[in-house]
Amino acid sequence: MKILLTGAAGLIGGELAARLVAAGHEVTALVHRNREIRANSGALVPVAGVLGCDITEPLLGFADDEAKVLAEAHDLIVHCAATVRFDLSDAEYHRTNTQGTANVIELARLGDCGLLYVSTAYVCGTRDGTIREGDPLPETGFANGYERSKAGAERLVSASGLPHAIARPSIVTGDSKTGAIRQFDTIYAAFKLIAEGRVKQMEARADATLDFVPIDHVAGGLTALVTLWDAARGGTFHLVSGAPVSVQDFSSAIGGYEQFSRPALVSPDAFDAGALPPLERRLYGRIAGLYASYFQRDPQFDDSALRALTGLESRATDRAYLELLIDHCIEAGFLSGADTHRMSG
Numbered sequence: 002m003k004i005l006l007t008g009a010a011g012l013i014g015g016e017l018a019a020r021l022v023a024a025g026h027e028v029t030a031l032v033h034r035n036r037e038i039r040a041n042s043g044a045l046v047p048v049a050g051v052l053g054c055d056i057t058e059p060l061l062g063f064a065d066d067e068a069k070v071l072a073e074a075h076d077l078i079v080h081c082a083a084t085v086r087f088d089l090s091d092a093e094y095h096r097t098n099t100q101g102t103a104n105v106i107e108l109a110r111l112g113d114c115g116l117l118y119v120s121t122a123y124v125c126g127t128r129d130g131t132i133r134e135g136d137p138l139p140e141t142g143f144a145n146g147y148e149r150s151k152a153g154a155e156r157l158v159s160a161s162g163l164p165h166a167i168a169r170p171s172i173v174t175g176d177s178k179t180g181a182i183r184q185f186d187t188i189y190a191a192f193k194l195i196a197e198g199r200v201k202q203m204e205a206r207a208d209a210t211l212d213f214v215p216i217d218h219v220a221g222g223l224t225a226l227v228t229l230w231d232a233a234r235g236g237t238f239h240l241v242s243g244a245p246v247s248v249q250d251f252s253s254a255i256g257g258y259e260q261f262s263r264p265a266l267v268s269p270d271a272f273d274a275g276a277l278p279p280l281e282r283r284l285y286g287r288i289a290g291l292y293a294s295y296f297q298r299d300p301q302f303d304d305s306a307l308r309a310l311t312g313l314e315s316r317a318t319d320r321a322y323l324e325l326l327i328d329h330c331i332e333a334g335f336l337s338g339a340d341t342h343r344m345s346g
Contacts, residue, residue, distance in 0.1 A: 006029065041220075080117070095146075103157050117167075134236075171239075174216065185333075193335065202264065205293075222238065229311065236310070
């Protein structure tokens with residue numbers, strides 16, 4: 002297939018581009034500023050072309066005739082581009098994630114392209130328990146503007162009339178076999194503050210879980226959905242962990258390294274950010290606290306539709322996988338203590 006890939010320079014987009022090219026597809030990369038398309042390994046990806054665009058602009062900033070030629074030259078648009086920051090206003094999230102998707106839909110219509118939209122599993126909001134791929138989207142109950150904007154974008158895709166499918170990754174983390182990840186952003190920033198003891202307390206429910214999904218499962222799942230496009234059309238697919246990790250086990254894994262601090266998990270009714278020491282309070286408010294809602298819920302994402310179509314299933318977020326992630330962070334210099342080691346037991 003000839004594929005137009007938005008967000009191709011991003012973490013998921015780069016690894017997906019590499020896998021699509023390896024599978025024999027022709028990929029045109031749409032990027033904002035960074036024109037280097039790199040796989041998770043850091044290797045440059047030999048895409049067919051790289052075009053600068055702005056998803057917040059009508060037709061992504063292309064002139065009408067240029068946009069029509071571009072759309073008609075491709076079979077499928079895979080829309081990965083989004084802001085994944087957690088510190089923006091609702092207006093900023095809407096402009097990039099929701100209206101940006103509306104602009105991609107209009108581009109797809111010019112060429113009658115299919116559209117594979119990359120959303121997030123957390124469009125379920127703050128619901129606990131089993132979350133099925135076919136569950137209706139909630140109208141309220143989102144933990145932040147990011148989740149709300151992605152749910153709004155999903156609604157636009159579903160109502161577009163285009164051949165479409167929706168893929169929902171959970172919290173994307175390092176490779177399932179090595180723990181490697183090309184860039185340390187989103188929850189990794191909070192993880193660093195926690196591990197290095199600069200944020201010593203996290204507001205967390207005792208029964209909460211975190212759904213960490215390896216990037217290779219996400220990119221591999223998306224590649225399979227492209228390859229099986231005729232069967233994938235009309236579907237919604239969770240790209241999630243084989244089993245989430247409890248926040249208690251997450252905390253224990255960090256504490257299993259002699260150079261790191263095991264965070265204190267404080268129940269929401271007892272947590273008081275205002276009582277933290279001044280520096281910790283600032284760091285919590287600016288970074289770690291932005292992710293606090295993920296330490297206060299227990300969604301159990303069902304991925305039956307993905308497994309039935311592709312046969313793919315992710316590894317569980319077990320202690321061994323957490324240690325892979327931490328070891329890579331140390332080896333890459335993202336976390337301190339390259340000369341120290343895990344404690345036995």
